[in-house]
Amino acid sequence: MVSGVYFCDASGKPILSRRYRDDIPLSAIxxxxxxxxxxEEESSVVPPCLLYQGIHYLFIQHSDIYVVALTTSYQTNIAQIFMFLHQLVSxxxxxxxxxEEESIRDNFVIIYELLDEMMxxxxxxxxxxxMLKQYITQKSFKLIKAAKKKRNAARPPVALTNSVSWRQEGIxxxxxxxxxxIIESINMLMNQQGQVLRSEIIGEVKVKSRLSGxxxxxxxINDKGIFSKYLENEEDFSKPVQIINDDSTTNGKKSNIELEDLKFHQCVRLSKFENEKIITFIPPDGEFELMNYRLTTPIKPLIWCDINIQVHSKSRIEIHCRAKAQIKKKSIANNVEILIPVPDDADTPTFKYSHGSIKWxxxxxxxxxxxxxxxxxxxxSMTAQLGLPSVDGIEPPKVKRPVQIKFQxxxxxxxxxxxxxxxxxEPKLQYKSFPWVRYITQSGDDYTIR
Structure with missing residues (x-):
């Protein structure tokens, strides 16, 4: 259990607080x-969980503020508290x-209302x-005015008294x-020779629900470690999905993979998943992230670039770049961007290229x-020539920044x-439904070549 939630400025001084229990002193924050x-004086890295005089300080940092939760119990679910703090910021x-600090100070009324309802x-x-926006609005004085009239008295939504708090009835x-x-982001670090030094796949399963009732x-899904042994019995009676121009790597064959670091939306029945390894859920209306995962299996570069830099007489630099799409012939990478660093003092560029467009x-x-x-x-391929200051005694320029690649x-x-x-x-309505699935692979935040 959390004893209180606090918003602090960049120096750690409290801005706003909401106490839920009286087991900690007022001066604890x-x-x-x-x-x-x-x-900070002892180490440059401060752990997100600190213990002082029997009180646990759990905090996250966002912009110029700290969001802190205080608790005294050793049986507290730490992961749940950190998830709540991140969801509170969201x-x-x-x-x-x-x-940020200024918006927290300017909107303390609405923040107190949210803290009262969220915990x-x-x-x-x-x-x-x-669900919160159904009865908490930014102009909260409207709720007070409506409460004066019995007919228009503000009432909590039905979903608040329901076991399914993320979806309202009557849709x-x-x-x-x-x-x-299914969106997979590839993070990869390669050297100039094409050797992969580090790679990982960050996956997201996003759902857009337009379903009644x-x-x-x-x-x-075809996860080897979790789902595969349950799929044979399920596939006979389950609803098939319609694939939007599928070109996945399996070529129609049923292969199994092993997902790591699974994280589910709160609508997923975790007890059902833990006992039977089946993902069942009542979805929120609209768009939401059902689950995400991570894979650390070795993969080859999907888009590869061979960069060659030549310096001529310290007055001119020439860059040769050869890009290759190492994917199946029937697949197409869209919106490919290759950012090639050049020396800080380079100027007057000229380009020659066989495809696409180039910007300086x-x-x-x-x-x-x-x-x-x-x-x-x-x-x-492309070739770029750039001028350099022609001054004797200057060492040839060195470009140490990596080449960054983006694609989808x-x-x-x-x-x-x-x-x-x-x-x-849907047990009551028994309507016909149309499920659709789309697969996308894209570059992550760190797809670079040294």
Whole structure:
């Protein structure tokens, strides 16, 4: 249980607080800035969980503020508290647009209302923005005016008294559809010789639900370690999915993969998953992230660049770049961007290229090569010449910054993950539903070549 939630400024001094229990002294948060300062002096890295005089200080940092939760119990679920703090910042972002010290001070009324509804006696309650916005608005004085009239008295939504707090009742659609987007982001570090030094796949399963009533969904994927032994019995009676131009790496064969670091949306029945390894859930209305995962299996570069830099007489630099799409021939990488760094004092560029477009970005000291579409197996090249200051005695320039690559490959997954079935059941309405699945592979935040 959480004894209190506090918002502190960059130095650790409290701005706003909400106490849920009386098992900690009022002055406990005043020690937070002192504890931070002591740990910063001892080490450059401050752990997110600090213990001082029997009180645990759990905190996250966002913009120029700290969001701190205090507790005295050793039986507290630490992961749950950190998830609540991150969700609290996300909800405040939906209400305040920008979560920072100034916005916290200017909107303390709405923040108190949210803290009262999101947590009760130190236990998280409602954390979905869609449900909170039904009865907490930015102009809270309207709720007070409405309460004076008995007919218009503000009442909590039905979903608050329901076991399904993330979805309201009475939702109706003329056409019932469910869309699944499996998006995999590739993070990779390569050296100049093409050797992969580090690689990982960060996956997300996003759902857009346009279903009436209170549907119950069952999802099956080809995970080797978790789901595969349960799929044979499920596939016979489950709802097939419609694939949007599928070109996944499995070529129609049922291969199994092993997912790591699974994280689910709160709508997933964890007890059902832990006992039977089946993903079942009642989805929120609209778009949400059902689950995410990580894979650390070795993979080859999907888009590879060979960069060669030559310096001529210290007055001119020549850059040769050869890019190759190492994907299947029927796959196409869209919106490929190759950012090539150049020396800080380079100028007067001239380009020769076989495909796409090239821009000179002096503010970034780089060349941006854009390829709108890059078919698998194709290879393109470009040459850039830039002038350098012609001064004797100056060492040849060295470019140490890495080459950054961005791309997006639709209808393709690197890991080979596949949705084998998506069963949609609404016991009361018994309508026909249309599930759709789309696969996308894209570059992550760190897809670079040294």
């Amino acid at each position: 005043d020690k937070f800035s002192q504890i931070l300062l002591e740990h 909800v405040l972002g939906d209400y305040l647009k920008s979560v 009760d006696y130190g236990i998280p309650q409602i954390t979905e923005t869609k 109706k659609y003329k056409k019932n559809e469910a869309y699944l987007d 209170m549907p119950d969904l069952k999802l099956g 970005l002096p503010e970034k000291n780089a060349i941006l090569w854009k390829l709108r579409s890059f078919a698998g197996g194709k290879e393109y 490959i639709p209808y393709f997954t690197t890991s080979g993950i596949q949705v084998r079935y998506l069963k949609i059941n």
